[in-house]
Amino acid sequence: MKLNGGQALxxxxxxxxxxxxxxxxxxxxxxxxxxxxDSPIRHVLVRHEQxxxxxxxxxxxxxxxxxxxxxxxxxxxxxIVTPLADAYMDSVPMIVITGQVPTAAIGTDAFQEADxxxxxxxxxxxxxxxxxxxxxxxxxxxAFHIATTGRPGxxxxxxxxxxxxxxxxxxxxxxxxPSADEVTASLPGYKPTTIGHPRKIKEAATMMLxxxxxxxxxxxxILKARGAEALRELAELLGFPVVTTLMAxxxxxxxxELCLGMPGMHGNYTAIMSMQESDLLIALGSRFxxxxxGKVPNFAPLAxxxxxxxxxxELGKVRRPDVPIVGDARLIIEAxxxxxKAQIAKGAEKPDVxxxxxxxxxxxxxxxxxxxxxxxxxxxxxxxxxxxxxxxxPEDCIVTSGVGQHQMWASQYWTFRHPYTxxxxxxxxxxxxxxxxxxxxxxxxxxxxxxxxxxxxxxxMTAQELVTAAAERIPVKIAILNNAYLGMxxxxxxxxxxxxxxxxxxSPDLPDYVKWAEAMGCVAxxxxxxxxxxxxxxxxxxIDDRPVVVEFRTDASEKVFPMVAAGHSNSDVQxxxxxxxxxxxxxxx
Amino acid sequence: MATxxxxxxxxxxxxxxxxxxxxxxxxxxxxxYNIYSxxxxxxxxxxxxxxxxxxxxxxxxxxxxxxxxxxxxxxxKIVELDPSHSVERELMIATVRCPGEQxxxxxxxxxxxxxxxxxxxxxxxxxxxxxxxxxxxxxxxxLRTFGISDIQRTGxxxxxxxxxxxxxxxxxxxxxx
Numbered sequence: 001m002k003l004n005g006g007q008a009l010x011x012x013x014x015x016x017x018x019x020x021x022x023x024x025x026x027x028x029x030x031x032x033x034x035x036x037x038d039s040p041i042r043h044v045l046v047r048h049e050q051x052x053x054x055x056x057x058x059x060x061x062x063x064x065x066x067x068x069x070x071x072x073x074x075x076x077x078x079x080i081v082t083p084l085a086d087a088y089m090d091s092v093p094m095i096v097i098t099g100q101v102p103t104a105a106i107g108t109d110a111f112q113e114a115d116x117x118x119x120x121x122x123x124x125x126x127x128x129x130x131x132x133x134x135x136x137x138x139x140x141x142x143a144f145h146i147a148t149t150g151r152p153g154x155x156x157x158x159x160x161x162x163x164x165x166x167x168x169x170x171x172x173x174x175x176x177x178p179s180a181d182e183v184t185a186s187l188p189g190y191k192p193t194t195i196g197h198p199r200k201i202k203e204a205a206t207m208m209l210x211x212x213x214x215x216x217x218x219x220x221x222i223l224k225a226r227g228a229e230a231l232r233e234l235a236e237l238l239g240f241p242v243v244t245t246l247m248a249x250x251x252x253x254x255x256x257e258l259c260l261g262m263p264g265m266h267g268n269y270t271a272i273m274s275m276q277e278s279d280l281l282i283a284l285g286s287r288f289x290x291x292x293x294g295k296v297p298n299f300a301p302l303a304x305x306x307x308x309x310x311x312x313x314e315l316g317k318v319r320r321p322d323v324p325i326v327g328d329a330r331l332i333i334e335a336x337x338x339x340x341k342a343q344i345a346k347g348a349e350k351p352d353v354x355x356x357x358x359x360x361x362x363x364x365x366x367x368x369x370x371x372x373x374x375x376x377x378x379x380x381x382x383x384x385x386x387x388x389x390x391x392x393x394p395e396d397c398i399v400t401s402g403v404g405q406h407q408m409w410a411s412q413y414w415t416f417r418h419p420y421t422x423x424x425x426x427x428x429x430x431x432x433x434x435x436x437x438x439x440x441x442x443x444x445x446x447x448x449x450x451x452x453x454x455x456x457x458x459x460x461m462t463a464q465e466l467v468t469a470a471a472e473r474i475p476v477k478i479a480i481l482n483n484a485y486l487g488m489x490x491x492x493x494x495x496x497x498x499x500x501x502x503x504x505x506x507s508p509d510l511p512d513y514v515k516w517a518e519a520m521g522c523v524a525x526x527x528x529x530x531x532x533x534x535x536x537x538x539x540x541x542x543i544d545d546r547p548v549v550v551e552f553r554t555d556a557s558e559k560v561f562p563m564v565a566a567g568h569s570n571s572d573v574q575x576x577x578x579x580x581x582x583x584x585x586x587x588x589x
Numbered sequence: 590m591a592t593x594x595x596x597x598x599x600x601x602x603x604x605x606x607x608x609x610x611x612x613x614x615x616x617x618x619x620x621x622y623n624i625y626s627x628x629x630x631x632x633x634x635x636x637x638x639x640x641x642x643x644x645x646x647x648x649x650x651x652x653x654x655x656x657x658x659x660x661x662x663x664x665x666k667i668v669e670l671d672p673s674h675s676v677e678r679e680l681m682i683a684t685v686r687c688p689g690e691q692x693x694x695x696x697x698x699x700x701x702x703x704x705x706x707x708x709x710x711x712x713x714x715x716x717x718x719x720x721x722x723x724x725x726x727x728x729x730x731x732l733r734t735f736g737i738s739d740i741q742r743t744g745x746x747x748x749x750x751x752x753x754x755x756x757x758x759x760x761x762x763x764x765x766x
Contacts, residue, residue: 124614312659
């Protein structure tokens, strides 16, 4: 069958099972947009290419399928660099197709030319510049294979205009869809290990059965590997407590008795201290990020480490494991369950973690997540808003967030009971992530309620995508915690820069968020008094045909606690001031 | 100078595709690994090229460098070449200032090291030397006493020794943590 390159590109995406793509056309990618008219693939037209990238990420997080975005050359391509970097840091499977100037013009500083494969080399798992129309199907197959296997990540495919433009003879090609074997054979350097080494599994199981103060340190890799059920089986089999990192919220139910919540810089006291006092950390699909470890030499000083990860380079990158296991998190956890059961059947005793669990519950009782009651007449407490949103939403509601204080409060105060209900920018920390990510998630899971928890600073970075949501009838809900500040930066300036506030004030009413949201086709509300929180949330939740924006005027002086100051040991965690007195006789060491 | 204590030699087989060298160099740069020298050329199989890269393991553990290199899709195989089980060569050409009577001393030095005289004029000589990198180091040191005006070294290239069994190569690929 004779096709032109543009048709072949769209057909390849169809063959890969793509149902939706996010994008914005322009000169160089124009010929590929023509066959979209005849394709069953839904195209969501964004207002800025960064939006397309984050939507594709949100879609991938929510569905487990790779997100696809398509943009033009030059500025279109450079605008999507941030989402690529974001997806790379958080191991999100994503395919980005960029238009490129015609092959003959490459290197001449042509109009809208950018060396996007060069630019994105260090923020993609891989990228390609395709130079022949005939190679398009193979490039797309390779891109999907690379993005979705091993450690998932973003792949960029750069397509020069001449090989997709039907008026150019270089676009002629004979359609051939490569087989899976041909794809593997075409990538001789790419063979990800998925099965954990049996000897390492055995060693890990033995170590787990001998532990006294074990903690399962569950990371985002468990979600990528669809391993949440396996994790629960392992934790319950041994009665081991679980901490879920920012990227793993929802991988283990927050209301489970073994769940200690989030560790790290703004983690729960108990989650942080459990790791500090642990004698065995079982790191599954986690990467010892600096926000989790605090000062590395002081992190979990007594613990032996079992570290399982699909990416061999993560093992020993930060902390040398006693038992390294390379492989898929789900397969490794399942193998661990089998091996632990086998050793128990042969007479090994389950470790007695009663005393350890008692210590942990003591900490949980002394240092729960808490905030002070609001004072009559003052602005709203952000935590109170989150609790109301949480308690009013169905338990499978998907929550996305931007980056900053609101993100930490959302992660802390939401009760995640199911995997794939929490979508945020963890590694790169991309402000403006939540609105487009929520749109992508809602497109992927139209059956679910989707709330974006946002800050006023973040909202201003990508709010234009609400036009996309309104135009495409994607009914997401946005909660802006408007404290009129870049809140997290303000918190650092208050705590570490002697309250010298430099360039963090944003104003509560410039812009007018309600008018702005309405102008973008959303229903909008403003909440200033505690008694209005619940009725307004109820109204927002009842709307299912348009995007809704609710602006909550919150107290800028509220800080995120607990907190481990950057570069400090996790043992120096600061609880909120009103909890400090109770600590003196009880804080570990 | 390349002493074998803090430098390690990696032989990296890569797909012979556009931009692969840039990916390797970019990886070293972005992860703050230091390259001491790098040589690259196609192999007997036109699908692949071989890089011999001498890395400075003071900047990062060798294991981490190898693992990160392996993550590049176009990297097919990495072998650490243990100096005692490999043959290593390097080529140097240098232009040495040597007017009049000094010329004889330089040609004598080149003869001792089995180097070649490539060009000569009134005030200078261009010499070349191919040999083990440490021998090239020694020759370079000696030439410095005369004054080197230009020098280019290729960086080392290496292959496993034949007289020992190839199994002695440490295949760092499979070494976990």
